[in-house]
């Protein structure tokens with residue numbers, strides 16, 4: 001079934017913060033768009049983590065959407081040089097991937113979207129000195145709502161699939177560097193993340209089951225400047 005472009009995003013009430021318009025950041029191209037925004041940018045409770053909501057042009061066939069437009073992101077103050085696209089398919093509902101990050105100088109910004117199914121996406125603040133260190137934000141990202149989540153350098157990233165046969169696409173700003181691949185265990189009690197599934201139902205890779213708790217992980221990001229390039 002083609003997702004309806006007219007349906008309200010499922011996670012609207014979870015999203016807090018200001019849209020570009022409310023923040024007075026509406027761009028020239030935003031204003032020129034007859035039917036509203038080409039791209040809405042919404043800050044979550046940790047404002048460096050953002051929801052990007054590209055416009056869906058609906059018609060009788062379905063919809064058309066620019067899922068990535070470098071100039072529009074730049075106008076919204078997001079200047080990231082993405083170098084790799086990833087595609088992850090999860091067969092089962094309750095598949096947990098995370099919480100992952102790469103250490104500097106291979107740290108990655110991630111721009112995540114879903115083309116089939118749905119996920120709860122999680123970003124954990126790893127920046128030493130940050131007022132929200134160890135805290136997290138989450139948002140439902142789905143094929144239906146078309147939202148994207150920007151998880152910047154300095155955050156661990158994880159997700160749980162809310163439906164079977166979920167496909168996640170994401171852009172990253174640095175190449176995969178397995179020797180710099182790190183993680184925090186998904187169910188670290190200090191993080192207190194509501195994954196929306198019973199712990200016993202979670203499906204994890206062997207690697208992810210053995211990750212350390214945040215308190216035992218070496219810190220490698222500082223606040224406010226987490227990025228290294």
Ligand SMILES: Cc1cn([C@H]2C[C@H](O)[C@@H](COP(=O)(O)OP(=O)(O)O[C@H]3O[C@@H](C)C(=O)[C@@H](O)[C@H]3O)O2)c(=O)[nH]c1=O
Nearest residue numbers: 086088097098099100101110157158159175176205207
């Ligand atoms: C992440 C990655 C993995 N791989 C390989 C390594 C391995 O053989 C296989 C599966 O890797 P992983 O188990 O690490 O895949 P996965 O658990 O899906 O890891 C991903 O999780 C999400 C939450 C992220 O944020 C990503 O950055 C990434 O860490 O794919 C690449 O070739 N390139 C890549 O960029």
